[in-house]
Amino acid sequence: MPWIATIDAFQHWIYANPEHTREERVEKWLELGERFGSHLDYEGLDHIHELSWQRQGHLFGVPFYYVEYGIAQLGALQMWQYHRRDSSNALARYKAGLALGYTRGLTELFDASGLALSFSEEHVSGIIAEIESALDEIPA
Known part of the structure; x- marks a missing residue:
């Protein structure tokens, strides 16, 4: 459930803020991860964590379906x-x-x-x- 909530909130933010920058997108993704309980240790893997939203194909193929x-x-x-x-x-x-x-x-x-x-x-x-x-x- 935390992952689903994170993905849903993230895509809502993306569509509500179409002019966002890459930096703002990374910041929002990390913020939502903290909000919904993604407390994994990404020490040394920050670059992977910042882009981990990309593994959710629903964002690209069927937005707002997940x-x-x-x-x-x-x-x-x-x-x-x-x-x-x-x-x-x-x-x-x-x-x-x-x-x-x-x-x-x-x-x-x-x-x-x-x-x-x-x-x-x-x-x-x-x-x-x-x-x-x-x-x-x-x-x-």
Whole structure:
């Protein structure tokens, strides 16, 4: 998710600032990496880090599409949460959303599956907390 958020914010900035310089682009990329949690050690590899956005082909071929993967991941994680609480009904909820296929918008598909299409800090934090809890349950 951090990579998806970084890519999405970066491409929004690029299109909103079409006259930006190469230096500004590098600065924005590094800033967004810090903002969204890319805390990798690039010591001695600064030149690679500054251009690492170029490895994301969606920026060139299908701009503003990559965020769809993030939306799908949020939906999948919510369905996983629901399954942990009520496994017998989780599949039925999933099928209810799938049954609508392309006949409804994304918000309605999420609603039909009992999911929230939300990027709020509160919502995402709840998902993260459950992931952390599940990881803590794994025996060492």
